[in-house]
Amino acid sequence: MTSRGAALGGLLGSAPGLVFGAWAVVQNPWFLDRPWLFLGLAVALPAAALAALGALLDRRPAGRAQLLWLAPLHAALLLLFWPRPGPDPVKLLVVGVDGATFDVIDPMVAAGALPAFAALQGAGDRTVLRSMEPMFSPLLWTTMATGKPPEQHGVRGFFTRSTDCRVPRLWDIAEDAGLRVGVYKWLVTYPPREVPGFMVPGWLAPSPETAPSTLSFVKELELANRLERRQVAARRGTVALALAGIPHGLRFGTLWAAFRWKLTERLERPGTDDRQVAMQRIRGQIDRDVFVHAVHAHQPDLATFTYYATDGLAHRFWDAHAPGPDTPPARVAAYGEAVRDAYRQADAILGELMARVGPDTTVVVLSDHGFRAFRPGVDAAPLVPLTERLQARLGAQLGRVQVARLGQKLTVTAEEASTDALIEALAALVDGDGAPAYAWEPVPGAADTLGVELVVSARDAAALGAGTVGGEPLADYARLGEPTPGEHDGAGIFIAAGPGIEAGALPREAALLDVAPTLQALLGVAPAQDLTGRVLLGDPRRGPESRDGLAERFRVEGGVEGVDVEALRALGYLE
Template sequence: MKLRTGLLLLPLLLAALLLPAGCGGPAWDGPPILVFGMDGLEWSVLEPLMAAGRAPNFARLVERGVGGSLQTMIPTFSPVVWTTIATGAPPEEHGILNFGVWDPVKKEMGKPYTSNCRAVPAIWNLADDLGRSVLSVAWWVSWPAEAVEHGRIVASYAAQVQGRLLWKSGVWERGLPEHTWPPELREQILPALADGRDGGPLTEQFIARFGRIRPGPALKFRRHLAGLFHVAFRGDATHVRIMREQLERQVADLNLVYIGLPDVAGHFYWRYREPERFLHKPDPALVAELGGHIDRAYEQADAWLGEVLAAVPEETIVLVLSDHGMHAFNTETPESLEQGGLQSGGHEDAPDGVLIAAGPGVRRRGLLPAGERRLGGVLDVAPTLCDLLGIELPAAARGASLRRVLMTDEWCAAHPEPGRRDYRRGFRPPTPPREPYAGASQDFLEDLVKGLGYIDSVD
């Protein structure tokens, strides 16, 4: 009887052996992983806020683990670097080379890159391929949402006109096709999208944090900046809420979320935070009104971090990282020229970003000394995540796992170093950028103009 049972099972065993290698992997019983991407986060701003008790969630994470820096690359364009972070591949291999594809006829930036343009799998593809569950919210170049058997994706799309103004994802309250995977996930996020509309409850939160625009010098300029800043705030706040609500439903093995507010604040308001760094000093009235906006944006990022951390188990491995740092830029430019479009915070010289790690198995080293902070580079993030998930590293990845830098000797001994695997075999070929629907860029512009008035003074 035992022999007969074995013969009956033999075809099933053979069939299992013949399944494609990408159809699953060994069961995973490790801790969940949370990756919180924060664009443009900079230690010279964050460190004093932590010391002053104004960024308590960041401070607690660093105390539980390690705070260091992450080497970036040139160019420091957000879609390029965040795609490298998600793939472990350099731009010439993953195929996302700028914000959008260059139009040689019009001699201008064309449609923004979309997920179908990517030539290599992202970490959510790799994890899903080997049976790990995934949750990704608002990652750069993630629209259209890719089908993942074991995951949920809420995609982010930067429209052509939006890109020229801001290059942040905003909130698509009018509806975005292929916004989520699975498609029915969109029904769950509709309340958050509705609250993210212009003039909705998030506008009052923005005013509570950053104040209203008051009469005074450069009013038109201040309204313009505040309008764009408001769009970024609403987008981030909406995505953080979606992330928190999805985590409350189910924490995945790998959980990723992105916000862009620190980067936007740095670009717009650095002159007013550090007026002494600039040859042409800004109006003192503007310094008084705008000089605290970068710090307030970091305090807001800390609050959002706290919301997300409250929704994951204590044993979660947490990585907080930025694609680059930020510093004073265009320091010899007159303020009048800056108001014409130049930014006072920049990162063109590729300053290191932030990397914070905490959780089970992470070395408790605290905040590293300023000259000894570099823990790795953006090419190392995807290999490190693969290692933490117990799956093979991408063969195309140029970086390596940061296990020896981030994790304890005990963890390393208990987790054999993984090999490499060519995940590109069978991955769909890249195709040209797509647009969600005709007129998407115009829709964004109309929404932006409509939103400018909500943050003016009521006086």
């Protein structure tokens, strides 16, 4: 028999958590992914505390006040059984898994560790997606989205934004055909543009704009919680960001994981490797949450989701994933599963997305390139350009010159000479064979600056010692950098399942240029004749001669200048 005080206290204690839970699940039916944890922490715990307090204050027998317990009990049951929406009628779901390779997938599928990958390739077909050089993700994802090679789409260098893409991409063409689109973290989508649906830019974005702007909390959280890079202060506090995110998909389990990680960070001060693993994991959870919700809220015909931990963690931990005789056992013990865990998370997300779409949806999983170990003595170590000698040499000809290094790239600004004069001076710096030692490209938004890259081929100490730049020792202009344990490999993946796709439907190998025409055909839009790739699946008939004119129509201006150079560095593109 409880007392009146206990009954009243229990009611008061449980109310805030229950009201909050109701607010959350009404807007985000996926919020309670860990209902018992939520009910325990946010409802039962405060209810028990206030009931104990109430029991001290008012010891009279509860009598009919006992019935007060029924209200929170019913409310909790309602939360537990809150209905989840049925599948969304997406026409084409494209899941990008950056750097994914069958070399990791196949043994894991055989061991039963990747049920979604297994189900997808079992239901449809798969092939190797052959990548192209240079294997630089922003360029490759743009080639897949456009069906045009880099010479034509124009996205080649590091200083790239969506406005540099000169030809229409998959979602432009879909929108033109009257379809709704949802693009989640495809590379080179910053600045984002308003679409019938949603667009959340990928990791190169230097600031948090999204379309619609209600999703910018994702990018704010990402930019404010980066490791090894300059953090961009969020416009809102972490609690405000979490509250902004709950109605747009953030789940309790994700918030709980993030909270626990923040606590671990405070108490144990983990090293950078541990922090990378944890942050990639939480980022994957956040992305899944927001994408699932956005697809339901916006009902796109074309939905794309891209997952990057399979690339980022493979660069960093490939040596632990596939250890050699020299790999320290402690490293294998600590990080031997980091790469496979990323594939497990990709598989869990893929499984959830497959369950969220209908039987008429075609699901395509692809990667921009594969992965393999760095081969010492065979692969080139990165050549890191030095600034001092180059600055002095150019300065002697051109007056004041600024040379700054961004990883393996330089920016060169001639303050007292024209850009033409600067180009002329750079062109004169030839290697031992008489070829230019540097390549250059314009930097958007900085007319007096060039992005400059050392293109000499020396990749070991001997070649470095023998090489020259403009008649001077190469060693004054460059040093050898540290390679990352994992390297991009040419064999990416392409898996597809959906209506009419049967085993044997795909050729033995596909090319990046085949992706755009194939995805367009799967959307029911006849690909333009100027796309040189093949239509691997769906109706092979071709449409108009070209759709390049669409690029101008969908052009967007605005956003912050530049790209996220520090993000490039953290992913190993730059030293």
